[in-house]
Amino acid sequence: MYVGGYVIVVALIPLFFLIYYSFHVSFSRVFVQVLLASVKQSVVQATVSTAISLSMGLVFGTLLIIYSGRMKSTLISLLLVTYVLPGIIMSLGIISLFGFSSRFWEIIYGNVIYNAPMIAVLAFSTGYSTSIREVYSARTLGASDAQIVKRFYLPNTLRGGLLGGIFTFILSFEGFSLPLIIGGPSFSTMEVMIYEFKDVFPTFARFPFSTASFLGLLQILILVAPLYAYLSIRSNAQRNDSTLPPPLRRYNNVALVGIVAFIVFIMLPLFEMFFRYPIWDLNALELAKRLQLPISTLLTNTILFAFVSTFFAFLISIFLTTYRLSVRNQFFVLLPLIFSPVTLALSYYLVYGEYLITAALITLIFTVIVVPLNLRMMGQAIETISPSETYSSRLLGDSAIAAFFKVQLPRIRWEISTVLSLMFITVMGEFSSIVTVYTPSTETITIGIYKLLLLRDFKDTYFLTEIFLIVIFMSSFIINQFGKSGALGQT
Numbered sequence: 238m239y240v241g242g243y244v245i246v247v248a249l250i251p252l253f254f255l256i257y258y259s260f261h262v263s264f265s266r267v268f269v270q271v272l273l274a275s276v277k278q279s280v281v282q283a284t285v286s287t288a289i290s291l292s293m294g295l296v297f298g299t300l301l302i303i304y305s306g307r308m309k310s311t312l313i314s315l316l317l318v319t320y321v322l323p324g325i326i327m328s329l330g331i332i333s334l335f336g337f338s339s340r341f342w343e344i345i346y347g348n349v350i351y352n353a354p355m356i357a358v359l360a361f362s363t364g365y366s367t368s369i370r371e372v373y374s375a376r377t378l379g380a381s382d383a384q385i386v387k388r389f390y391l392p393n394t395l396r397g398g399l400l401g402g403i404f405t406f407i408l409s410f411e412g413f414s415l416p417l418i419i420g421g422p423s424f425s426t427m428e429v430m431i432y433e434f435k436d437v438f439p440t441f442a443r444f445p446f447s448t449a450s451f452l453g454l455l456q457i458l459i460l461v462a463p464l465y466a467y468l469s470i471r472s473n474a475q476r477n478d479s480t481l482p483p484p485l486r487r488y489n490n491v492a493l494v495g496i497v498a499f500i501v502f503i504m505l506p507l508f509e510m511f512f513r514y515p516i517w518d519l520n521a522l523e524l525a526k527r528l529q530l531p532i533s534t535l536l537t538n539t540i541l542f543a544f545v546s547t548f549f550a551f552l553i554s555i556f557l558t559t560y561r562l563s564v565r566n567q568f569f570v571l572l573p574l575i576f577s578p579v580t581l582a583l584s585y586y587l588v589y590g591e592y593l594i595t596a597a598l599i600t601l602i603f604t605v606i607v608v609p610l611n612l613r614m615m616g617q618a619i620e621t622i623s624p625s626e627t628y629s630s631r632l633l634g635d636s637a638i639a640a641f642f643k644v645q646l647p648r649i650r651w652e653i654s655t656v657l658s659l660m661f662i663t664v665m666g667e668f669s670s671i672v673t674v675y676t677p678s679t680e681t682i683t684i685g686i687y688k689l690l691l692l693r694d695f696k697d698t699y700f701l702t703e704i705f706l707i708v709i710f711m712s713s714f715i716i717n718q719f720g721k722s723g724a725l726g727q728t
């Protein structure tokens with residue numbers, strides 16, 4: 238019953254409104270041409286980005302498996318930095334590095350440095366679950382290092398790579414910030430056109446958002462198959478508690494050099510941005526004047542929306558995770574994934590815009606965006622715990638929620654802190670959904686960055702971007718410290 242109510246509110250009613258508005262779209266030759274061009278651009282960008290990201294991710298995921306030094310956790314954290322950064326910030330970094338020399342390949346580069354690290358980490362997580370005892374048995378029988386990688390590690394990394402590859406295709410197909418800021422009209426994806434038809438070119442009729450709704454519905458239909466595949470695949474990563482030494486540790490230095498080179502490759506736009514526009518040249522008063530808002534207001538809105546949305550998403554995820562939903566119910570709960578951020582914001586605006594103040598509407602949108610991420614990561618973390626530990630608590634009379642806080646939470650507190658950090662940063666950097674519904678009183682830092690960019694005030698744009706990056710890193714550090722050594726870690 239609870240799952241049904243949740244699905245109806247967050248997915249089915251918004252989807253119904255999209256369908257209803259889509260019936261009133263007016264087809265014209267120009268609209269059909271725009272539609273076909275945007276679909277083609279989305280498919281091309283997604284396909285090329287996925288192919289490059291998957292090949293790079295598998296290579297560097299294997300290097301993560303081979304490397305067994307003390308810096309592994311730090312290297313993984315650095316690899317995930319670009320994945321959680323807002324697209325608008327990465328777009329500005331790429332422009333600072335390359336200008337507009339080749340818009341299409343700059344968009345591809347942006348997609349690759351977002352998704353290849355994520356694929357590498359997923360490939361590592363599944364490849365690292367390879368039984369070391371089996372590897373040593375194979376070596377005893379004469380297997381070479383190359384055969385060990387080929388027959389043991391590579392098949393397992395492919396599971397995580399496949400999961401990441403499908404997700405990369407979905408994210409690249411839904412590309413918004415990179416095509417909007419770097420690409421311009423010639424490289425607009427469907428996501429960009431949904432935003433344009435909602436906020437820039439609304440239809441002046443009884444149903445002003447019918448064109449945007451039709452594009453959103455069409456994008457959902459196109460992505461149903463890859464989204465279903467993504468939800469159906471399990472990574473099967475397990476904890477590897479073997480005390481045997483890593484079988485390929487002789488290649489530690491080679492693996493470390495390769496991973497560091499990869500990190501430099503994905504971080505180049507950020508390095509260039511901070512080098513060209515040093516933060517100590519910032520004029521805070523001039524920046525606030527250009528924004529027509531105090532920087533403190535943007536910071537407060539950003540942090541407040543992120544905190545409230547993360548809090549509610551975490552509570553919802555605990556409830557849904559502890560009661561071990563069936564595969565069918567999990568699919569229904571994760572239905573909001575079929576909405577891209579812009580489409581989600583548009584549908585929620587159509588349904589709840591008249592009944593909720595903008596701040597509450599944005600909080601609702603942000604919460605629904607991060608619940609699937611939290612739910613999936615938390616569920617996979619709990620699956621690594623022996624069921625007997627939880628059942629023991631339940632036999633003593635604890636409820637599912639009580640068993641979670643007494644048994645499961647202490648065991649996965651590191652994973653939980655990572656999940657909370659990712660959710661918080663994801664919401665802080667959310668741009669594509671909030672730009673669709675925001676009002677002057679609910680502006681966040683990403684909106685401020687976009688406004689400065691529209692004013693072609695590049696210097697202040699980069700300064701505000703650097704402030705935002707500092708806030709993101711500080712927030713992530715505080716959440717992780719709180720989760721691993723603070724109250725959460727000591728629960």
